[in-house]
Amino acid sequence: DTETTGLSPQTGDRIVELGCVELFNHVPTGKTFHVYINPEREVPSDAFRVHGLSTEFLQDKPVFAAIAQEFLDFIGDAKLIAHNASFDMNFINHELSLVGFSPLALDRVIDTLLLARKRHPFGPNSLDALCQRYGIDNSRRTKHGALLDSEILADVYLELLGGRQTDLGLAASSVT
Numbered sequence: 467d468t469e470t471t472g473l474s475p476q477t478g479d480r481i482v483e484l485g486c487v488e489l490f491n492h493v494p495t496g497k498t499f500h501v502y503i504n505p506e507r508e509v510p511s512d513a514f515r516v517h518g519l520s521t522e523f524l525q526d527k528p529v530f531a532a533i534a535q536e537f538l539d540f541i542g543d544a545k546l547i548a549h550n551a552s553f554d555m556n557f558i559n560h561e562l563s564l565v566g567f568s569p570l571a572l573d574r575v576i577d578t579l580l581l582a583r584k585r586h587p588f589g590p591n592s593l594d595a596l597c598q599r600y601g602i603d604n605s606r607r608t609k610h611g612a613l614l615d616s617e618i619l620a621d622v623y624l625e626l627l628g629g630r631q632t633d634l635g636l637a638a639s640s641v642t
Contacts, residue, residue, distance in 0.1 A: 467484075467485050467548065467549075467554060467555075467612040467613075467616045467619065468485075468554045468557050468558065468612055469481070469482050469513075469517040469519060469610055470482060470504050470515070470557055470558075471509050471513050472512070472513055473553075473558035475556060475561070475631060478598050479557075480503070480506065480507060480532060480557075480561070481505065481557050482502065482505050482509065482513075482524055483499075483501070483502050483503065483517065483519060483611065483613075484500070484503060484533070484537060484558075485500045485611070485612030485615065485616045486537075486540060486616055487613075487615075487616040487617050487620045488500040488540075488544075489620055489623075490623055492532050493628065494617075494620055497540075498613060498617075499536075500543075500612065500613040501527075501536075501537075502523070502524060503524070503527055503528060504526070504527045504528060505524060509524065516610050530561045530565060531565040531566070534561070534562060534583070538567065542546055544572070544573075545574055545575070545576055546574055546575045546576070547575075547578060547623050548575060548576075548578065548619070548625070549578045549579050549593050549615075549619050549622070550579045551572075551577035551578075551580075552577070555572060558570060578619060578622060578623050578626060579591060581623075581626045582596055582622075585626060587617055593618060594607070595623070596626075597618060598622070599621065600622060600625040602621045610611065613642060614629065
């Protein structure tokens with residue numbers, strides 16, 4: 467998940483927070499990636515109201531160029547899961563291009579918003595609405611935060627797949 471200074475990197479908006487949670491075989495491993503990022507610009511008040519990250523708080527944080535390789539090392543060649551993935555990928559790929567890295571292929575991204583719309587065509591399908599639908603505790607989410615939202619999304623994603631135990635692992639056996 468990303469938190470940003472606004473809605474469009476094409477108009478100068480930047481990432482201010484990046485958070486990831488690793489899943490292996492649909493189970494959280496406990497490994498995370500989380501960093502606050504100096505956007506090298508002011509954080510508008512509208513963005514501050516969403517995530518609570520101020521220009522002052524971010525001024526001594528690393529710039530994206532300083533964390534880009536560490537982020538790429540963390541994600542490796544894994545599938546990425548994001549809610550409204552086009553938003554996050556637009557920002558991530560823009561930031562990567564600014565520091566000379568190739569964009570991440572969009573075919574490696576699973577968009578949970580699209581999954582939710584297929585499973586629940588009449589919505590609502592916001593992250594908060596999906597938490598309510600699936601009984602996932604999001605009470606710590608008073609503002610948007612990249613790592614917390616990633617942790618919550620991991621639970622939502624598993625529910626969208628059919629629940630934490632998507633396969634009982636039963637095999638046919640013969641009795642002799």
